[in-house]
Amino acid sequence: MKGKLHDYHLVNPSPWPLLFSITIIVTALGAVGTIRNFYMGKLLLLVGLTSVSITLYKWWKDVITEAIRDKCHTEIVKKGLRLAMAAFILSESMFFFVFFWSFFKAWLFPVYTFDNFIPGDLITWPPRNITPLDPWSLPFLNTIILLLSGCTLTWSHYSLINKDIGSVLKMLGATIVLGIIFSIFQAIEYTHTDFAFHETGEKAIYASNFYMITGFHGAHVIIGTIFLIICWFRARKNQLSPEDHIGFECAVWYWHFVDVIWLLLFVFLYWISS
Structure with missing residues (x-):
């Protein structure tokens, strides 16, 4: 907060919103593929769920860092x-x-x-x-x-x-x-x-x-x-x-x-x- 003249948080550029959207699409396609027994549907679903978990972990870690270390909240x-x-x-x-x-x-x-x-x-x-x-x-x-x-x-x-x-x-x-x-x-x-x-x-x-x-x-x-x-x-x-x-x-x-x-x-x- 040093040097700031306001109490608003100007968020730094982050890749997580875009990556999260992509992983959600992959997960949805994998879910449909699994239900319809499409080729590699289960593998696509596993990749999607894993990617979603990693993306959320990294995103939430950044938010917590902003709150605790950077005092942005x-x-x-x-x-x-x-x-x-x-x-x-x-x-x-x-x-x-x-x-x-x-x-x-x-x-x-x-x-x-x-x-x-x-x-x-x-x-x-x-x-x-x-x-x-x-x-x-x-x-x-x-x-x-x-x-x-x-x-x-x-x-x-x-x-x-x-x-x-x-x-x-x-x-x-x-x-x-x-x-x-x-x-x-x-x-x-x-x-x-x-x-x-x-x-x-x-x-x-x-x-x-x-x-x-x-x-x-x-x-x-x-x-x-x-x-x-x-x-x-x-x-x-x-x-x-x-x-x-x-x-x-x-x-x-x-x-x-x-x-x-x-x-x-x-x-x-x-x-x-x-």
């Missing part, structure tokens, strides 16, 4: 970061809104597909040959896990404000473990479905909506878990304080957003519509 900058995180969560809400719109359209106003049209036949939801997952088995258990993780994360945030670093590490660690358990159970849940990623006819409508919404939510849980792991290491190095923990605060917002999306998923996708 003034109060005005922190307000901007909070606003940016709020805008990001709002954009993610619109992202999920699109998929929920698709799901509600298919559920409340189901239509025939050409390959199974029978005049005079009734339209049903869930479609024929689809056995929905029992909402009170793994989905309900995952709901309890996420709600509990929200409680432990709030406890950790409260402990930080009260300068109890021991409780911060314990409760934040518990939240991370619960997030990992949720992701494992989500993967196990996919092995219990009787519909695949690439179905045809009416099954395709149900399967596409199910895997799209739950899959993207699962990806957000993984990202949130990584976010919290970084906060845990920062807390262990005493880089978080009651007055200065904007990164942790944004992680808390993001995790609660993930909780809310899952509650909507459980109520409408798993429970009522089935």
